[in-house]
Structures are given as C-alpha cells and as structure tokens.
Amino acid sequence: MDQKTLTIDGVELSFDPRQTIMEAAAAAGVYIPHLCHHPDFKPHGSCKLCTVKVNGRFASACTLPAAEGQEVLNKTLELNQLRTRITQMLFVEGNHFCPGCEISGHCKLQATAYGLGMLDSHFPHFYPARRVDASHPDIMLDLDRCILCELCVRASRDMDGKSVFGIAGRGMESHLVVAAESGALVDTLIEVSDRAAHVCPVGAILIKHTAYEKPIGQRRYDHHPIQAALLQEDQGD
Amino acid sequence: MLCEIVDRHGGQATSLLQILIDVQMRFRHVPPRIMTALAGMLHLPRTQVEAVVEFYRFLSVTSVGRFDVRFSDSVTDHLLGSRDLAARLCQRLGVKLGETRVDDAVSIHLTSCTGLSDQGPAALVNGHVLTRLDGDRIVQMADFIDQGMDLDTWPKNWFKVEDQVQLAGLLLEGELPLGASLERALTLHPADIFSEIDRSGLRGRGGAGFKTAAKWRFCYEGEEGAVPGDPTIARYVVCNADEGEPGTFKDRVLLSRNAQDVFEGMTVCAKAIGAQHGFIYLRGEYRYLLDSLLRGLKVRRLRGLLGRNILGVEGFDFDIEIHLGAGAYICGEESALIESLEGKPGHPRNRPPYPVTHGYLGQPTVVNNVETFAAAARIMAYGADWFLSVGTPESSGTKILSVSGDCERPGIYEVPFGSPVSDLLRRCGADDPMGVQVGGPSGTFIGPDEFERILGFEDLPTGGSMMVFSQARDVVAIARSFTHFFAHESCGFCTPCRVGTSLLGQLIDKIAEGHGTPHDLIEMTQLAAIVKNTSHCGLGQTAAHPLMQTLERFPERYQERLKTLFFEPGFDLDGALEVSRQMTGREDAHAHLTQSG
Ligand SMILES: Cc1cc2nc3c(=O)[nH]c(=O)nc-3n(C[C@H](O)[C@H](O)[C@H](O)COP(=O)(O)O)c2cc1C
Ligand code: SF4
Ligand code: SF4
Ligand code: FES
Numbered sequence: 083m084d085q086k087t088l089t090i091d092g093v094e095l096s097f098d099p100r101q102t103i104m105e106a107a108a109a110a111g112v113y114i115p116h117l118c119h120h121p122d123f124k125p126h127g128s129c130k131l132c133t134v135k136v137n138g139r140f141a142s143a144c145t146l147p148a149a150e151g152q153e154v155l156n157k158t159l160e161l162n163q164l165r166t167r168i169t170q171m172l173f174v175e176g177n178h179f180c181p182g183c184e185i186s187g188h189c190k191l192q193a194t195a196y197g198l199g200m201l202d203s204h205f206p207h208f209y210p211a212r213r214v215d216a217s218h219p220d221i222m223l224d225l226d227r228c229i230l231c232e233l234c235v236r237a238s239r240d241m242d243g244k245s246v247f248g249i250a251g252r253g254m255e256s257h258l259v260v261a262a263e264s265g266a267l268v269d270t271l272i273e274v275s276d277r278a279a280h281v282c283p284v285g286a287i288l289i290k291h292t293a294y295e296k297p298i299g300q301r302r303y304d305h306h307p308i309q310a311a312l313l314q315e316d317q318g319d
Numbered sequence: 320m321l322c323e324i325v326d327r328h329g330g331q332a333t334s335l336l337q338i339l340i341d342v343q344m345r346f347r348h349v350p351p352r353i354m355t356a357l358a359g360m361l362h363l364p365r366t367q368v369e370a371v372v373e374f375y376r377f378l379s380v381t382s383v384g385r386f387d388v389r390f391s392d393s394v395t396d397h398l399l400g401s402r403d404l405a406a407r408l409c410q411r412l413g414v415k416l417g418e419t420r421v422d423d424a425v426s427i428h429l430t431s432c433t434g435l436s437d438q439g440p441a442a443l444v445n446g447h448v449l450t451r452l453d454g455d456r457i458v459q460m461a462d463f464i465d466q467g468m469d470l471d472t473w474p475k476n477w478f479k480v481e482d483q484v485q486l487a488g489l490l491l492e493g494e495l496p497l498g499a500s501l502e503r504a505l506t507l508h509p510a511d512i513f514s515e516i517d518r519s520g521l522r523g524r525g526g527a528g529f530k531t532a533a534k535w536r537f538c539y540e541g542e543e544g545a546v547p548g549d550p551t552i553a554r555y556v557v558c559n560a561d562e563g564e565p566g567t568f569k570d571r572v573l574l575s576r577n578a579q580d581v582f583e584g585m586t587v588c589a590k591a592i593g594a595q596h597g598f599i600y601l602r603g604e605y606r607y608l609l610d611s612l613l614r615g616l617k618v619r620r621l622r623g624l625l626g627r628n629i630l631g632v633e634g635f636d637f638d639i640e641i642h643l644g645a646g647a648y649i650c651g652e653e654s655a656l657i658e659s660l661e662g663k664p665g666h667p668r669n670r671p672p673y674p675v676t677h678g679y680l681g682q683p684t685v686v687n688n689v690e691t692f693a694a695a696a697r698i699m700a701y702g703a704d705w706f707l708s709v710g711t712p713e714s715s716g717t718k719i720l721s722v723s724g725d726c727e728r729p730g731i732y733e734v735p736f737g738s739p740v741s742d743l744l745r746r747c748g749a750d751d752p753m754g755v756q757v758g759g760p761s762g763t764f765i766g767p768d769e770f771e772r773i774l775g776f777e778d779l780p781t782g783g784s785m786m787v788f789s790q791a792r793d794v795v796a797i798a799r800s801f802t803h804f805f806a807h808e809s810c811g812f813c814t815p816c817r818v819g820t821s822l823l824g825q826l827i828d829k830i831a832e833g834h835g836t837p838h839d840l841i842e843m844t845q846l847a848a849i850v851k852n853t854s855h856c857g858l859g860q861t862a863a864h865p866l867m868q869t870l871e872r873f874p875e876r877y878q879e880r881l882k883t884l885f886f887e888p889g890f891d892l893d894g895a896l897e898v899s900r901q902m903t904g905r906e907d908a909h910a911h912l913t914q915s916g
Contacts, residue, residue, distance in 0.1 A: 125669065126669075127669045127813075127855065128812050128813050128814065128855070129813070129814050130813050130814050130815050130853045130854075130855070131814075133852075133853045140852045140853060142669075142855075145669040147671065164849055164852070164853060167845075167846070167849050168814050168815055168849070168853065171814050171815065171818035171819060171822070172814060172818070174818070175814075175817075175818045205818075205822055206822075206825065208821075229814075230811070230817075235366075239364070245364030245365075245366055245367075246366070247366060248364065248366025248367060248369065248370045249370060249811075250366070250369045250370040250372070250373035250374070250664075251370075251373045251374065251811065252373070252374050252376075252647070252664070252809070252810055252811050253806065253807065253808070253809040253810065253811045253817060253820075253821075254806070254809075254811065254817060254818070254821050255373075255811070256811035256812075256817065259366055259369050259370070259373075260366070261364060261365040261366045262365070263351045263352065263354070263355045263365075
C-alpha cells in the first residue's frame with residue numbers, strides 16, 4: 083500500500099489515516115505547541131495554541147485529520163506571534179503569579195510561554211475573582227489558574243468514570259465546577275489516585291503535601307524546554 | 320411536581336434543557352437540590368446539569384422576580400430609546416438592572432435582540448412579548464407590577480405582534496395548499512427530489528448559502544462505502560428557528576403565517592433522506608409562538624400529513640417535535656444547536672465530521688433554516704423553473720429581508736436576489752442613510768458609495784437582517800454595541816473568542832470614551848485578525864467584522880475620538896482603588912489618584 087504523506091514546514095512525513103495533524107507531527111518528532119491536547123484523551127480543540135496553516139488556511143492541528151498532500155505550516159513567525167497572543171490571553175484571563183505558584187517549573191502554560199519567547203502579558207489583566215477550594219484532604223483547587231482546557235473533565239469522565247469536573251457558565255464567565263451540591267471538592271467522589279487529580283497542565287489542581295518535593299531549579303521544564311518535554315509525553319514516554 | 324415535569328418531557332437525558340425551562344418557569348430559578356435530583360433521575364453527571372443551567376441566559380441559579388422583564392438590547396432598540404426606558408422602569412420600581420428586588424416582585428434585565436426590531440422598543444415579560452414600548456407604558460407597567468396585576472389583565476394591545484409584510488414574493492404571496500408539495504414528492508424517488516431541488520439552485524437561507532440539495536443528498540447517501548438511504552440508519556431533519564442574528568425577524572413571520580409551508584418542507588426532506596424524526600429548534604424569545612405551532616402540527620396529524628403512514632404510504636413515518644432554546648445566540652450555529660437539542664450547553668463541535676454524517680446523537684442530520692424549508696416546499700409543488708424565474712444565476716429565487724432602523728416603513732420585504740440595496744432603501748423609505756448593516760453584525764456594514772451593490776451570494780450574502788442607519792447616527796457607537804453583543808454571546812469554548820472578544824470590547828470602549836490613542840487602533844486591528852483567524856466557529860470568526868468594516872469605511876469617525884498622545888494606559892489607576900475606598904468608607908481627595916498621559 084502507498085504510504086500517505088504530508089509536509090510540515092516543507093519537510094515530508096508519512097502518517098496513518100486515522101491520525102490528526104498533531105498526532106502525525108508528534109510521531110515524526112515535530113513539536114506543535116499545545117495545551118488542551120493530551121495524547122491520552124479525546125481531542126478537544128479549545129485552546130487554539132496548536133493553530134497551524136493547512137494549505138493556506140488556519141486550522142487546529144489537534145483536531146484536523148491528517149490528509150494526503152496537506153501542506154502544513156507550523157514554525158513560522160506569523161504563527162508563533164499568534165500563539166504568543168493566545169498564551170497572553172490565557173495569562174490575563176486568570177490570575178497567574180508564577181513566582182508564588184507551587185508548580186512553577188512544572189507548569190505547561192509557563193513553559194509554553196517561555197518556549198514562545200513571551201516577555202510580557204501584553205493585554206490588560208482582568209483580575210477575575212476566582213475560587214480556591216481546600217476542602218479535600220489530599221487535593222486542592224485554585225481556580226485562579228484554571229485555563230479551561232477540560233483535561234480534568236475528560237480524565238474524570240472518560241478514565242475515572244466519575245465526571246467530577248465540568249465547565250459551567252458562558253463566555254468569560256465560564257468556570258470549573260465540581261459534582262457536588264455544596265460545590266466543595268470534598269463532597270465529590272474524587273480520590274488522589276484518580277487520573278483527573280494529576281492531569282492539570284497548570285497549578286489549578288494540586289496534590290497536597292507534595293508542594294516542594296522537588297526544589298525550583300530542578301523541575302521538569304527547568305531542564306527540558308517544553309518542546310522536548312512535550313514531545314516525549316506525546317510519544318508515550 | 321418535578322416528576323411531573325420530567326415525565327411530560329419523556330424522561331430522556333436529551334430533554335434536560337426542556338425540563339429545566341419548565342423548572343425555571345415554575346420555581347423562577349433552578350435550585351441546587353433540583354439540579355442534584357435531576358442528575359439522578361436522568362442519569363446524568365451533576366456537572367452537566369449545572370453546566371446547562373449556567374449556560375443559558377433564561378435559566379438562573381438565583382431567583383428572578385415574579386415579573387421578570389427583559390428589554391431587547393439590540394442597536395435598533397437603542398435607537399428607539401430602549402436603554403432609557405429600562406432605566407426608568409428600574410428607577411420607578413426601585414430595582415437595579417440585572418437584579419431581583421428584595422421582595423422578589425420584579426427583576427429587570429437586558430437581553431440580546433428579541434426579533435422585533437421593526438416594532439420596538441421591545442421586551443419580554445415572563446416570556447410574553449411586549450412591543451412598541453414608550454414612556455407612558457413604562458409608567459403604567461410599573462404600577463401593574465407594583466400592584467401584582469396578572470399579565471392577563473394588562474392591555475391586550477401591548478402584546479400585539481404584527482407581521483408587517485411590506486413586499487411579498489415567491490414565498491409570501493398566496494397560499495400553498497396543504498399537502499400539495501408532499502403529494503408531488505411522493506411520486507418521486509429520492510434522487511429525483513434531490514435533482515429537482517438542485518436544479519432550482521436553492522441555497523441555504525441561514526447565511527452560509529450551502530446548496531440545499533447537496534446537503535440532503537450527503538445525508539441520504541452517508542459516508543464513502545455506506546449504502547445510500549440505508550433504512551437501518553436513523554436520520555434527522557432539524558429546522559433552525561433560532562433566529563438570533565440581531566435585526567432579523569423574518570423566521571418569526573414565516574412561522575406566524577406560513578408555518579405549514581415550513582412543516583411541509585421538513586416532511587419533503589424527511590421523505591427524501593429517509594428520516595422519521597424532525598425537530599424545530601425554536602428560540603426561547605419566540606416561545607409565544609409555541610401554542611400556534613403545536614396546533615399547526617396537530618392539524619397535519621389529523622390530515623395524515625404527519626405521523627404513521629403519511630398520506631397512506633406504508634412505512635412513511637415522520638413526526639416533528641419542537642424544542643425551545645433559552646437565550647443563547649450561539650445555538651443558531653448548527654453543531655451548537657445539535658448539542659443543545661441533546662440537552663447540553665451550546666458549544667460548537669469540532670468539524671469534520673459534519674452534521675450531515677454525524678449530527679443529532681451522532682446520526683446523519685440535515686439542519687436547514689426556516690426559510691430554506693419554506694422555499695423547498697414551494698419548489699417541490701411548483702417546480703424548479705418557477706423558482707428559477709426570479710433571481711440571478713448564482714442566487715436563484717427571492718430573499719426575505721427583515722428591515723429595521725432609520726426608515727419610514729420597517730418590516731418584511733421579500734425581494735428578488737440580485738436587487739441593489741438602493742432599491743430596498745427606496746422602498747422602505749430610507750432617505751440618504753449613513754450606512755446599512757447587511758446580514759446583521761456578522762455580515763457587512765456598507766456605506767453610501769456601496770448602495771448599488773446587490774443582494775446575493777455573489778456580492779452581499781445575507782441571512783436577512785437589514786439595519787438602516789441615518790446620518791445622525793454614531794458609527795463608532797454602533798460598532799461598539801455589536802462588539803459587546805459578540806462578547807456577551809461568546810460561548811466561551813475557545814480562547815481567542817472568549818478572551819479576545821472581551822478585549823476588543825475594552826478597546827472600543829476606551830476609544831469611544833475618548834481615551835484611545837493611535838496605538839490602540841493598531842492594537843485593535845491586530846487583535847481583530849487573531850480573533851478572526853483562530854476562533855473555533857463563525858461567531859468568533861466574524862466578531863470583529865463590525866469594528867474592522869466601520870474602521871475601514873469611516874476612519875475619520877475613529878480618528879476624531881483619539882487623543883493625540885501615543886500611549887494611554889489601559890489600566891485605570893483611580894478606578895482600581897474603588898474597592899478599597901468602599902471598604903474603608905473613604906471618599907476624600909487623598910483616596911483618589913489622578914493619572915496623566
Ligand atoms: C454564530 C452563528 C449563529 C447562527 N445562527 C443561525 C440562525 O439563527 N439561524 C439559521 O438558520 N442559521 C444560523 N447559523 C447558520 C447555521 O450554522 C447553519 O449554517 C444553517 O442553519 C444551515 O441552514 P441553511 O443551509 O438552510 O442556511 C448561524 C451560524 C453561526 C456561526
Ligand atoms: S482545572 Fe486544570 S485541567 Fe481542569 S480545566 Fe482547569 S486548567 Fe484544565
Ligand atoms: S468562536 Fe466563540 S462562540 Fe465559537 S466556539 Fe469559540 S468561544 Fe464559542
Ligand atoms: S491543543 Fe489544539 S486547540 Fe488546544
């Protein structure tokens with residue numbers, strides 16, 4: 083059978099017809115920035131960090147099926163500027179005080195920003211009033227940092243079978259909710275062994291009592307830039 | 320009581336939104352304990368119930384008043400003084416906009432365009448429509464509300480909705496005999512129905528202009544390798560009656576006077592694609608049409624035009640159900656509409672796959688606009704040539720336009736495709752306007768030197784909204800209002816639209832209020848491009864149109880608002896201290912900061 087191929091930034095690569103552009107790229111060792119995508123979960127397509135140009139048109143790499151002959155642009159100045167702006171939107175929409183955040187150095191949002199060479203937040207901050215929920219003995223929620231990627235929603239629903247998390251509201255009022263009438267995490271079925279407790283790309287879902295096990299300076303993205311680290315993850319390491 | 324509501328809607332998870340609409344009517348909000356109970360009864364995650372309650376504007380977690388008043392907040396209502404009327408009602412009743420009075424008697428809100436732009440200012444009170452509001456009515460209304468007078472006792476003419484058909488054409492003239500088009504369809508094979516519709520050149524009337532026959536055929540044939548028309552596959556016909564684009568109201572009129580044509584078109588489609596089930600997704604603002612639509616469906620069942628063995632044809636079963644929306648413009652987008660039909664928040668889906676192959680409950684689904692079905696019905700009855708006799712080669716037939724704004728005769732105009740805008744302006748009595756918003760905020764804003772442009776897919780496509788603005792109007796204020804509309808209606812799923820439309824709103828506020836600098840215009844243009852290029856669906860992709868199109872056509876109107884200095888902080892230092900001032904109870908000079916550019 084003929085091997086199907088597409089090009090990313092002019093480099094030809096082969097793909098499996100069931101793959102998305104993101105998956106085909108990862109398999110070939112090409113990094114496309116992403117936040118809401120995770121290889122273990124159904125593609126979501128909401129953060130738009132993975133925006134690429136396919137045959138001259140903008141598209142989300144994590145949801146668009148790979149197809150024969152596609153000419154994909156990924157690492158261009160235009161696309162990286164656009165991704166920087168989208169990352170800045172995520173920063174100003176929430177409350178991200180990296181120096182005071184216990185996952186600084188482990189955070190995909192922060193690492194993505196470094197990877198894109200983002201130097202400031204560019205837009206005015208919204209400073210929204212968001213909730214902190216410390217009710218659960220093992221897990222802490224700090225919604226100041228939630229970027230609405232729905233990874234925890236997908237993990238809890240599709241892997242843990244509990245649907246502990248959901249996104250409610252609309253527009254800028256969209257926010258994470260938990261499955262309890264009281265609204266408190268402790269009243270849900272979540273356990274620290276759940277996948278949903280460990281999937282958050284930012285510091286919105288934290289495991290208590292583990293904060294500084296690894297000192298700052300020795301953390302994941304202190305050593306591997308996001309590009310290499312995420313490729314490893316996408317390739318299943 | 321809850322069980323009764325759940326049973327009435329068949330107890331299905333897909334009925335969640337319909338159930339919640341009734342709960343809201345009964346309890347004036349959806350209490351947390353009811354969310355928990357519903358999750359249990361419908362076997363749904365509680366998070367989904369909460370997500371739905373908080374997504375739709377007509378549902379609420381906190382109680383609305385016994386009289387819940389929602390003023391239509393479209394630009395055309397603004398032109399007629401709606402904001403002032405809302406403020407006066409608030410003042411007379413001692414309630415803040417967006418809040419419920421402490422005694423629970425009344426709550427007053429603003430709501431996106433209610434589809435009555437030709438007879439505004441309009442409002443909804445407990446779901447009933449009020450038209451042509453004025454100062455006197457506001458005064459009386461305040462008294463009625465304070466006296467707790469039942470809506471039945473309010474003056475009848477306050478609730479009067481007129482069709483205002485100013486010009487009728489192929490679709491609005493005469494009456495299509497009940498069943499005429501279906502009888503013809505029954506003599507044809509699906510392939511012949513598709514080719515008749517195809518030959519007529521009918522394209523979707525909801526805005527995007529996709530070829531109707533092609534859509535129906537894809538749905539019938541299925542994906543590559545499937546058996547065309549496979550009878551084991553459930554297919555669905557959906558009529559999009561969400562009509563949320565500000566300034567459009569032609570679907571309301573079609574559903575008021577030509578509902579049978581719409582039902583008939585849906586049934587022809589069902590016959591062609593092999594569907595047994597149809598839905599009309601009726602926007603919550605049009606709830607007042609529900610009873611007459613249900614009566615219309617009943618008539619069809621009695622005449623054997625719906626139900627089992629339609630017109631005596633063995634195995635031709637089809638019926639139509641009406642689902643209500645609950646205040647969400649995004650639910651007009653077809654994949655969000657399908658999510659909403661399934662009882663979920665209206666987040667647009669990832670495409671591909673498209674609804675024609677993976678629609679309602681993952682099954683092949685045709686979604687068409689109200690007017691598209693009405694046209695299909697008449698084409699089936701009168702033939703493709705009848706339709707082709709009007710319009711242009713690219714855009715056959717007529718287009719029903721909703722005309723509002725600064726003109727003498729607002730209302731419905733059914734014009735041949737290919738007519739210049741100037742022609743319409745003459746007809747509706749708009750003398751020397753400053754501009755026309757064609758196709759609503761997501762369409763095109765045109766200025767006087769473009770009035771000879773023609774309506775049609777080849778030049779100015781339109782879903783039907785036409786808002787006329789006189790020379791006295793402020794184009795920056797108009798664009799600002801539309802920008803806030805999009806920010807308000809963004810579903811929040813994707814970053815660039817969720818955050819970007821709000822940022823655009825802040826920028827245009829800054830400029831309109833005279834704090835903008837040349838740099839802000841550059842910033843606005845760049846941000847507009849990002850929102851347009853990277854948003855997930857049509858809402859975000861068009862949200863910056865009003866700003867960009869008016870900036871392009873009327874740059875001087877923007878420039879005259881700008882400060883001359885190159886930079887003005889986006890951050891209001893003094894404003895930021897307001898919370899502290901309130902907390903410390905201070906208002907003295909030292910509690911304020913002055914900021915200079
Ligand atoms: C934000 C948004 C809102 C929409 N609202 C409507 C609507 O209210 N009515 C409608 O018929 N189509 C609406 N559409 C277009 C629909 O997605 C879809 O194209 C249409 O219903 C298809 O029917 P047609 O082919 O008959 O036009 C909207 C699209 C978007 C992106
Ligand atoms: S809590 Fe974390 S994983 Fe969940 S939506 Fe927010 S950012 Fe994503
Ligand atoms: S573009 Fe706007 S409305 Fe559309 S999916 Fe994104 S946030 Fe929702
Ligand atoms: S990674 Fe593709 S949209 Fe988030």
